[in-house]
Amino acid sequence: MKRILDTGNAACALAVKAAKVDMVAAYPITPQTSVAEKLAAYIAEGEMDAKYLPVESEHSVMSAVSAAAAAGARTFTATSSQGLLYMHEILHYAAGGRLSLVMANVNRAICAPWCLYVDHQDAVSQRDTGWIQLFAATTQEIYDSVILAYKVTEEINIPVMVNYDGFLLSHSMMPFEIVDQEIIDGFLPPFSPAWRLHPQWGGTFGNVTPSDQYPPYRNSLAADIVKAGEIIEKNAREYQRLTGHWHGGLFDIYRPEGAEVFLLSMGSMAAEMELAVDILREEGVPAAGLRLRVFRPFPARELCRILPGGARLLVFDRNHAFGTGSGALLSEAKAALFDRKDVIKVTGQVMGLGGEDLPAAYLVQKAREMMGVLK
Amino acid sequence: MRDSCVNPLSRPVKGAGGPTGSWRTSRPVLDGRKCNNCLLCWLYCPEGSISKEDRAIDYDFCKGCGVCAAECPQKAISMVKEEV
Structure with missing residues (x-):
């Protein structure tokens, strides 16, 4: 393990790299921007073997990572504030589609009036989208939570949002420990979803359902997200066993x-x-x-x-x-x-x-x- | 968890959305004497409700959109109002 001094956004990007993500799509927004920049640099410089998709809006970001996840890719995106609000429609789609997704949301106040600094209105406004929401309080916890989020989302098929405060955490430097790649690889094996969109499979997802078929899908999501608490705690314990890092269970x-x-x-x-x-x-x-x-x-x-x-x-x-x-x-x-x-x-x-x-x-x-x- | 996860997955099958023919307000009727078998109606039909073999129209699923009638170069298909 290596101890370094860097920002919360840098810790987030390093965790995404360590998680061996296949595909990143992001649209820049303060204070998330440097996460997207760092990942673009990792991919451009060959440090990370992934596709980076520059898109024209956050609505397209969430559509792109959802589609990539449905095709079997381990994906990542990050956003803040208005960007998260713009994703709202597809947040529901991703959770209802039972897709395994991880997103960092760098918490920032929302308009109006315009403000660049932290509060939690952006995340709280997405309360009922069916996403799991984690909140971190240190740079180390951001790093560890992103890794944990992949483990959880791929076990329970519900997308996970990792929240951390804009500027106070995203841009402040704190010392944190980078976990050895072999340990992360052991904790987080390659993504192997139960199904994936493929021309030879010939199916689709999220298709039209009549009234008698619709409720079971929504009700099962509601039932499964309640079980997520146990799964988060179980995997946090496993991560602690491997790394010694512990930030608490649900509290x-x-x-x-x-x-x-x-x-x-x-x-x-x-x-x-x-x-x-x-x-x-x-x-x-x-x-x-x-x-x-x-x-x-x-x-x-x-x-x-x-x-x-x-x-x-x-x-x-x-x-x-x-x-x-x-x-x-x-x-x-x-x-x-x-x-x-x-x-x-x-x-x-x-x-x-x-x-x-x-x-x-x-x-x-x-x-x-x-x-x-x-x- | 995976065993209990209810994924909204589907495969294409005939009439997965039910007998959509009941949505129709007017029906396409083919006049076989004018038809030159060009198959444009079969190609354009968004519901796949026209048979390639004999141009028979499947009224269980035809929604009566009228695309076939609009595209037919022989004016062999006319839209007839459905009576209740």
Whole structure:
């Protein structure tokens, strides 16, 4: 293993190269651009044996990687913000088609007004497309999550989106470890799908279905994505065994011992939250950090298992679930805890939109406000 | 997981979408006396509902689009309104 200093986008591109991807299609958008640039360079310079397809839009990107995946290729693409929104129609198509796909989404605020900096509105807006969504918080986790995503998508036939915060992670340099190629090859064997489009096979996919045939396809996707949590955790353990790298299962829990107040968030703000937890602990608040690594499927059962009776849950959302009065994590957390027999007090706030800075002291102040609401 | 995965895969078979002939509002009727067997109707029919052997039209699947009638150089096919 080799330890290097580079950006989150560089870590992502290195992981894609290590995964021996066959085909890349991408359309540039800030802050994703340098992932696409690095992969184009790897392929042009012969470091990576893959086809690079330059296309005219993100809608075409997702159409191209979906078609290539259906033809049996291991594919990759990356996007951000408006680019992800433009893919929306084909995101449904890819998940409904049960295609094995991996995409990096470098989280960025969406229009209007225009903004280049991080929040999670782009990914949260794709909640119901049937994609698995992972959220990373460090450069190492980006690298490892991309490898893990291929393993998961090829086992469960559901596409995986690896999310990481624009600029804060995509452009910040952090040291990380590159895993030896033999170890990755052992973890991630060549892609061999159960079916592939081929003229000699003579079939197609995603064809027209009458009303009596349509529901089983959609219902099976709904049932299978719920099972993805176990598959993610199982493969993360296997990856840990091979590499020693571990970022948590569905949640990454910080200082759970004796905790009564849990601070739930995702992405880089959840890493900053560890400092906030330290400050609160020093003040005598029995706080713990709950960093959500898997937004879809939402790990409702794990959340119930983690929280002890009488716990207080403070939710920090970097997105709006418009019409609910708060963010998506708060809605999800409340729904997950509804069936608990004992009382768990839950509240939340939206913050950090459009890259608004969230230093630990500010997070502590917000946590205090939320604890005040719950009194 | 693979065993339980329901893939939306399909192969071409006759009438996979059901008897689409019921969609028709008017039907093509071939006048054999005018037909010169050029087969343009067979070539153009988007549903493959015209037989190459005898130009018989399969009304179970013909949607009545009228492409055959429009393309026929002999004006041998006329579109006749379907009566309910």
